[in-house]
Structure formats: structure tokens, C-alpha cells
Amino acid sequence: MKKIPVKDLDYVELYAENLREDSSLFEQQGELVDSQIESSVSIFKEKFKEDFKKAAREYLKSVGLI
């Protein structure tokens, strides 16, 4: 009998199990990764229009990343 996912980790396991047998599922993951990066690039290009590095570093300092 197939295990029914209950917790988050069950879903992680089920997805990995299916992915192991069927590489076509990688396509969805690729789309997710590509869209995440595309959105991030577009947001920060818009946010730091003029002097990108200067504005980016000010932002990074303000959030404690540098």
C-alpha cells in the first residue's frame, strides 16, 4: 500500500522517490528556479537603478548581510 503523505517531510520524501524514477519531474523544478531568479533580478534592477553597487551595499548593510 502506498504511504500517504502527512507531514512536510513525507512530501519531500514522496517527491524525491518519484523524481528518482522519473526525470521529467525535473522540468517543474527548473521552471521554479528560473522564475525565482528572473523575479529577483528584475526586482533589484528596479530597486537600485542608478549606482547599483553603492545602493546594493547600503541595502546589505541595513539588513546585516555585510
Next chain:
Amino acid sequence: MENKKGYYIDGDAIIINRKLNSLDNFLRDFLEILKKHSDYLVVSGYVSISSGRTRGTEDIDVLVPVMDKEKFRVLFEDLTKSEFWCYQGDTYENIYDYIEHKDSIRFAREKQMFPNIEFIPIDETRKAKFFEFSHPQKIKIDNFEFKIPPIEFEILYKEIVLGSEKDIADARHLRTFFRDNLKEEKFKEFESVIKEEAK
């Protein structure tokens, strides 16, 4: 790609059965430059994501042995010439302090914030990191080959040292996805090294 499985083994390399995405391309472009100047190891979240774990990430962790100032200058200038920028500064003289003190620095593509490479300087004093660095595993996605830790090491490090919800899920993904290829003796060998780090 005739093989329908998510991955297979070819000689000493793990072959992930998928096409490259933009995160892979970002890492490939960075490693093409880094490899001209230094050895490296790609670790942590990207290892899980590259094998299909579906979650977002902002950075890719890369271990790099501490290098001298001149070697770092040449690398830094090559990276900036190739349109990568460093969060911490624009001149190698200032950034080298981080390397010397084994503090991480970050690189992204020009006019981008994310994704970024967390460039983690290591030497023998960082025992677990140096151990995984010294035991690389080849992995290949399409025509992009790079080095990661042994999967068993990555799983234990996430479970024992890191231990956040995200890391436990990454470890579960790796345990399931690579189930047929994991070796119990490797878990035993790596556990003592990792437990030492966790103390």
C-alpha cells in the same frame, strides 16, 4: 536523454538526468573562472537543489582553500573582469583581510544581488570542511561537471551540525533520492568527523 531515472552512475561520477537551469549556469560561469586559479568544493543547499530538491535559494556555498594575496589578486581581478562583483568591496587589498581570517565573501553577477556565491575560505584548522574538501565526489548535469562532498557526508552534516528544518528536509531528500547508492560504511566513517565538529 533515454534513461528515465533521475540519476545514474557513470564511472566515478553521479549523472543527474536533467537540463541546466539558470542557477546551474550561474555556478558554471563562476567555477569556470575559479578553477583557473584554485581548487574548490560546492557544498550545502545547492547539492540538494541540484539533485531536485524543490526549494528556493539565494546563495551557493563554495569552499576554497586560503590562498596568498597575489594569487587572490589575480583571481579577484579575473572575476571582476568577467562581470562578477563582490558584496564586500571593489579592491582586492581590502577583501584579502576576509580571506586571511577565513571569513566568507560573496560574489554576484554585475547589477544583480541574487543568486550569489558564498566564497568560504578554508584550511586544515576547519577540520570537517577540510575533510569533505579532501574527499570530492564528481557530479555532472548535462555538460557541466563539478565537485561536491560525498552524499553521505552532506546528509550527516545537515542532520548533525546544521539541523534546521530546511536542512533536515534537504537531508531527507538526499537520503531518498540517492537511496540505492548510499554506503553504510561511509556513514560510519564520516560520522566521527562530523560529530567532532558538532561538539
